[in-house]
Amino acid sequence: MPHIRASGLAKSFDRTRVLHDIDLDLPEGAFLALLGPSGCGKTTLLRLIAGLEVPDAGQLHFGDRMILGPNRFVPPEDRNLGMVFQSYALWPNMTARGNVEFALKARRLPAADRNARVEEMLRAMGLVHLADRRPHELSGGQRQRVALARSLALRPSLLLLDEPLANLDAHLRHRMLAEFRRLHAATGTTFVLVTHDQDEAMAVASHIAVMDDGRIQQVGTPEDLYRRPATPMVARFIDHGITLPVTVATVRDGRCDLTVGDGALSLPGSARPGRGWLCLHRADLRQAEGRGHLQAEVLSQTFLHGRYLTHVLPQGLEVDSLSVAVDRPLPVQSRIGIDITGGWVIDRDPQGPRRTAPAAMVHAHA
Amino acid sequence: MAAELRLLGDQRTGGGERLLAIALCAYVGLITIWPLGQLLLTAFRPGDEGQLLGVMRDTLSSRATGRAFWNTLTLSLMSVAVSVTLGGALALAVGLLRMAFRAALSFLILMPLIIPSQVTALAWIELLGTQSPILSPLGLAPAPGSGNPLYSGFGIALVMGIEHMPLVFIAIRAALKSLPADLVEAARIAAIAPRLVLARIILPVTLPSALAGALLAFTAAVGNFGVPALLGIPGRVPMLTTLIYQRLNGFGPSAAGQVAVLALILTLMAVAALALRGLLMRHLTMRIEDGRRFRSGRRAPLWAQGLMWAAVLVIAVLPLTALVLTSLVPAIGVPFSVEVASLEQYRAVLANDAVARAFANSLMLSCAAALICALVALPLAYLATHRPGPAVAAIDLLAEAPWVVPGTVVALAMILAFLPPLPGIGVSLYGTAAIILIAYLARFLPLVLRPVAAAAQGGDPALDEAARIAGIGLSVRLGRIFAPSVLPAALAGAVLIVMTAMNELTLSALLWSSGQETIGVMVFSLQYEGNSTAAAAVSVLSTLLLFALCALADLLGRRGGDVLPWRG
Numbered sequence: 001m002p003h004i005r006a007s008g009l010a011k012s013f014d015r016t017r018v019l020h021d022i023d024l025d026l027p028e029g030a031f032l033a034l035l036g037p038s039g040c041g042k043t044t045l046l047r048l049i050a051g052l053e054v055p056d057a058g059q060l061h062f063g064d065r066m067i068l069g070p071n072r073f074v075p076p077e078d079r080n081l082g083m084v085f086q087s088y089a090l091w092p093n094m095t096a097r098g099n100v101e102f103a104l105k106a107r108r109l110p111a112a113d114r115n116a117r118v119e120e121m122l123r124a125m126g127l128v129h130l131a132d133r134r135p136h137e138l139s140g141g142q143r144q145r146v147a148l149a150r151s152l153a154l155r156p157s158l159l160l161l162d163e164p165l166a167n168l169d170a171h172l173r174h175r176m177l178a179e180f181r182r183l184h185a186a187t188g189t190t191f192v193l194v195t196h197d198q199d200e201a202m203a204v205a206s207h208i209a210v211m212d213d214g215r216i217q218q219v220g221t222p223e224d225l226y227r228r229p230a231t232p233m234v235a236r237f238i239d240h241g242i243t244l245p246v247t248v249a250t251v252r253d254g255r256c257d258l259t260v261g262d263g264a265l266s267l268p269g270s271a272r273p274g275r276g277w278l279c280l281h282r283a284d285l286r287q288a289e290g291r292g293h294l295q296a297e298v299l300s301q302t303f304l305h306g307r308y309l310t311h312v313l314p315q316g317l318e319v320d321s322l323s324v325a326v327d328r329p330l331p332v333q334s335r336i337g338i339d340i341t342g343g344w345v346i347d348r349d350p351q352g353p354r355r356t357a358p359a360a361m362v363h364a365h366a
Numbered sequence: 367m368a369a370e371l372r373l374l375g376d377q378r379t380g381g382g383e384r385l386l387a388i389a390l391c392a393y394v395g396l397i398t399i400w401p402l403g404q405l406l407l408t409a410f411r412p413g414d415e416g417q418l419l420g421v422m423r424d425t426l427s428s429r430a431t432g433r434a435f436w437n438t439l440t441l442s443l444m445s446v447a448v449s450v451t452l453g454g455a456l457a458l459a460v461g462l463l464r465m466a467f468r469a470a471l472s473f474l475i476l477m478p479l480i481i482p483s484q485v486t487a488l489a490w491i492e493l494l495g496t497q498s499p500i501l502s503p504l505g506l507a508p509a510p511g512s513g514n515p516l517y518s519g520f521g522i523a524l525v526m527g528i529e530h531m532p533l534v535f536i537a538i539r540a541a542l543k544s545l546p547a548d549l550v551e552a553a554r555i556a557a558i559a560p561r562l563v564l565a566r567i568i569l570p571v572t573l574p575s576a577l578a579g580a581l582l583a584f585t586a587a588v589g590n591f592g593v594p595a596l597l598g599i600p601g602r603v604p605m606l607t608t609l610i611y612q613r614l615n616g617f618g619p620s621a622a623g624q625v626a627v628l629a630l631i632l633t634l635m636a637v638a639a640l641a642l643r644g645l646l647m648r649h650l651t652m653r654i655e656d657g658r659r660f661r662s663g664r665r666a667p668l669w670a671q672g673l674m675w676a677a678v679l680v681i682a683v684l685p686l687t688a689l690v691l692t693s694l695v696p697a698i699g700v701p702f703s704v705e706v707a708s709l710e711q712y713r714a715v716l717a718n719d720a721v722a723r724a725f726a727n728s729l730m731l732s733c734a735a736a737l738i739c740a741l742v743a744l745p746l747a748y749l750a751t752h753r754p755g756p757a758v759a760a761i762d763l764l765a766e767a768p769w770v771v772p773g774t775v776v777a778l779a780m781i782l783a784f785l786p787p788l789p790g791i792g793v794s795l796y797g798t799a800a801i802i803l804i805a806y807l808a809r810f811l812p813l814v815l816r817p818v819a820a821a822a823q824g825g826d827p828a829l830d831e832a833a834r835i836a837g838i839g840l841s842v843r844l845g846r847i848f849a850p851s852v853l854p855a856a857l858a859g860a861v862l863i864v865m866t867a868m869n870e871l872t873l874s875a876l877l878w879s880s881g882q883e884t885i886g887v888m889v890f891s892l893q894y895e896g897n898s899t900a901a902a903a904v905s906v907l908s909t910l911l912l913f914a915l916c917a918l919a920d921l922l923g924r925r926g927g928d929v930l931p932w933r934g
Contacts, residue, residue: 050831051835077837083832089826
C-alpha cells in the first residue's frame with residue numbers, strides 16, 4: 001500500500017489554470033477526501049492520480065515508485081488502482097458478474113481463483129442474487145455496488161472514488177458512506193474520495209484536503225479543519241464558518257491577545273501580531289449578560305430547534321450579519337451584547353490570504 | 367520523439383494506440399491523400415513545352431471545356447430549381463397538413479434518392495420514349511422516329527431535379543419538425559391569418575434549411591454521372607463528368623492532364639457550393655428556443671391529397687412501372703401488351719455470364735467495402751474520441767474528402783495513383799477489381815465513420831477509462847467495450863455502404879475492365895449497346911435487391927438511430 005506523495009502538480013486546460021502547485025503527502029491506508037466547491041479542481045487532481053490526465057508539471061510517487069515526473073508517465077493500467085466513476089461506467093453489454101469478472105479474465109487469472117474472487121466480491125457487496133442482471137436492470141445503489149465490487153476485485157492498493165454518491169438519494173447515501181467505512185477498514189486500501197459535500201467528507205475521511213480555485217487550502221483531520229482552519233476560505237467553507245476582522249496585539253504560547261470591535265479577548269491561533277481573522281462557528285457565540293465582546297442590533301428572529309435564532313448586525317465591524325441562538329424573543333432593532341467563547345485566529349495579510357496552508361503535511365493516521 | 371508524441375496524442379496514448387494511429391494514417395494516406403494529391407499534381411503539371419501550368423491553361427482555353435462547364439453550371443442550376451419547387455411543395459404539404467398514409471407518402475417521395483441515377487434515368491427514358499409502355503396505349507408517346515425528348519439539356523435538368531428533390535425535401539421537413547408550436551400559437555392568438563402565419567412565420571424559419579438543401583442538391587447535380595451519361599451522351603449534351611469519361615475512354619491515360627484539370631473544376635464547383643452552405647448555416651440559421659414541436663391539426667383538403675399522390679405517382683411510381691413493363695417485353699421494338707408479356711428478358715440476362723458476373727462482383731465489392739470500412743471506422747472513431755491528437759484529427763477530416771468531391775474525381779484520382787505499376791511488385795492495379803475496391807473504400811468510408819463517430823462522441827468516456835484502470839489492454843477494450851457501444855451505428859452505416867456501392871456507376875464506369883463489371887456498368891453498357899430491354903431487366907433486378915437491403919437496413923436502423931434518410 002503506497003504512501004502517496006505529490007509535489008508541484010499543475011494543470012491547465014486551454015490556458016485556464018485548473019491546478020496550481022499541488023503538494024500532498026498521504027500516509028498508507030488513509031482515507032482522504034478531496035473537498036471543495038465545484039470547479040475547484042478536485043476531480044482533475046483525482047484524474048491526475050489515476051493517470052487519466054497528464055499534468056503540465058510536477059511529480060507523483062506511490063511509495064518509492066515514481067509514477068509521474070520528468071520523462072516518466074506510468075499509464076493507468078500499470079498503477080494498480082481501482083476507480084469508481086460518478087456515472088459508475090458499468091459496461092452495458094455485460095452482466096453484473098461480467099463486469100466484476102472482466103478485468104480478472106483479461107489478466108488471465110486461473111479460473112478457480114477468478115471465480116472464488118468474483119463470488120467473494122459479489123457476496124461482500126450483497127449482489128449474489130443480482131449477478132446475472134445487466135446494468136440497465138439495476139437501481140442506482142445496486143450499480144454503485146457493482147462498480148465498487150468491480151474495482152475492489154482487482155485488490156488495488158489505492159481506490160479512487162469520483163463523487164460516487166452524487167446520483168443517489170439521501171437515505172442510500174448514508175448507507176453507502178457506512179459501506180465505504182467498512183470496506184476501508186476491511187481492505188486496508190488507501191481511499192481517495194472526491195466530493196463537494198462536507199458532511200460526506202467528515203463522515204468517512206481520516207483526512208480532508210480542502211481545495212479552492214485549483215489550490216489545496218489545507219489538509220487535516222476533520223477536527224483540524226473545524227477548529228484550526230489555515231485559511232479564511234477553509235474557515236468560511238467548513239460548517240458555514242464566520243470570519244471577523246480583528247487586530248492581534250501580542251502572541252504568547254500559541255495564544256493571541258486581540259481586539260475585535262472595541263472588545264478585547266485572548267484566543268488560540270496561528271496569527272502573528274497585526275491584522276488577523278478570527279474564525280468562528282455559531283456555537284462560539286452567546287448572548288452576553290452585560291456589554292459583551294460585541295454590541296449588535298437585532299435584525300430578525302426565527303424559532304428553530306427550540307431556541308430563537310437571532311440575526312444581528314454587529315456595530316463597528318465590517319461584516320454583514322451574525323446569527324446567535326438566544327432563549328427568548330427580542331424586539332427588532334433592540335441592542336444586545338454578544339460574547340465570543342471560542343475561535344481560532346489566523347493572519348490577515350494586506351496582500352490577501354496566504355497562498356497555501358502553512359503545512360500541507362499530514363503526520364499520522366488519525 | 368517529442369514531436370512524434372504530440373502528433374499522435376500525449377503521454378496517455380499507449381504504445382498500441384500509437385501503432386494503430388500510424389497504421390490508420392498510412393491507410394488513409396494511401397487510399398485517399400495520395401490519389402487526390404496525384405490529381406492535384408497532374409492538374410498543375412507544366413505543358414508539353416514546359417510552360418508553367420501549361421496543361422491547365424490549354425484545358426481551360428479549350429472550347430469543349432467551356433461548353434461542358436457552362437452545361438454543368440446551367441443544367442445543375444435548372445435541376446436545383448426543379449428540386450426546390452417539387453421538394454419544397456411536398457415538404458410543406460407533408461409537414462403542415464395532416465393526412466392518411468403520411469409515412470408511405472414520405473417513403474415514396476424519398477425513393478428517387480434511393481434508386482441509383484442510372485436506373486432513374488433509364489426509367490424515365492422508357493417512360494417518355496417512343497415505345498413507352500404507359501404513354502403509347504394512351505396515344506401520348508412521342509411519334510416514332512422523333513427521338514426521346516429527354517436526350518437534351520432539358521431532360522438532364524428534369525431528371526436530375528427529380529432525383530435530388532429528396533435532398534431539399536429532407537432539409538425543409540427537418541426544419542418544419544423543429545418549429546416550436548409556441549411561434550404559431552402566439553400568432554394565432556394575435557389573430558393573424560393562417561396565410562400570413564405561413565408567409566411571415568413558418569417560411570422565414572425554414573428558409574435557411576431550404577437554401578442549404580438547395581446547395582446540397584447543386585453539389586449532387588454537379589457530380590452526377592448516371593443521368594448525364596444516359597441522357598447527355600446520346601443527346602450530345604456534354605457535362606464535365608461525362609466529358610472526363612469520354613476523354614479518358616477515347617484517349618486513354620494520355621488525356622490524364624486535361625481530365626485532371628476538368629476534375630479540378632468539378633471539385634471547385636462542388637466544394638464552393640458546400641462552403642457556401644456552411645456559411646449560410648452559420649449566419650442564417652436562427653436560434654430557435656426549444657419547446658413543444660409544432661404539429662398541425664389541419665387536415666389536408668382532398669384536392670391537395672390528390673395532387674400529392676399524383677405528384678408521387680409521376681415522380682416515383684410511373685417511371686419504375688415503365689421500367690418494369692419494358693423489362694417484360696420479349697424483344698426490343700415489340701410494343702408492350704399483356705399478351706406478349708414474358709419473363710424472357712430475365713431468363714436471358716440471368717443466363718448471360720457478364721450479368722451474373724456483374725451481380726457477383728457488385729455484391730462482393732460492396733460487402734467487402736462495407737466490412738473493411740466498418741473495421742477501419744471503429745479504431746479511427748475510437749482514437750478520434752478517446753485519444754485525440756493532430757494526426758488522428760487530420761485523417762478524420764481528410765477521410766471525408768472523397769465523399770465530398772464528385773465520384774468521377776475520385777475515380778480519376780485512383781487511375782492516376784494506381785495505373786503506374788506498384789513499386790516493388792511491378793504490377794498495376796488498373797484492370798483488376800482491387801482498384802474498384804480501393805475507390806469504394808475511400809469514397810464510402812464517411813458513410814460508416816460519421817455515424818460511428820457520432821455514437822462514440824455520445825458515449826460515456828468513463829467506460830473506456832474504467833477498463834484502462836482495470837488494466838485491460840487496447841485490443842480487448844476495442845473489441846469488448848468500444849465495439850459493442852457503437853455496433854448499431856456501425857451496422858447501419860455498413861448496410862448504407864452496401865446499398866450505395868452495389869448500384870453505383872460513377873466510380874466503376876471509369877475503373878471497370880472486362881471481367882470486373884459491376885451492376886451499374888452492366889446497365890449502362892447494355893443501354894449503350896441499344897439493348898434497352900435487357901438493361902431494364904437488370905435494373906429491375908438490382909432495384910429489387912436494393913429494396914431487400916432497405917428492409918434489412920430499416921430493421922437495423924430501428925436500433926441504430928437516424929442514420930437512414932427515410933427514418934425519423
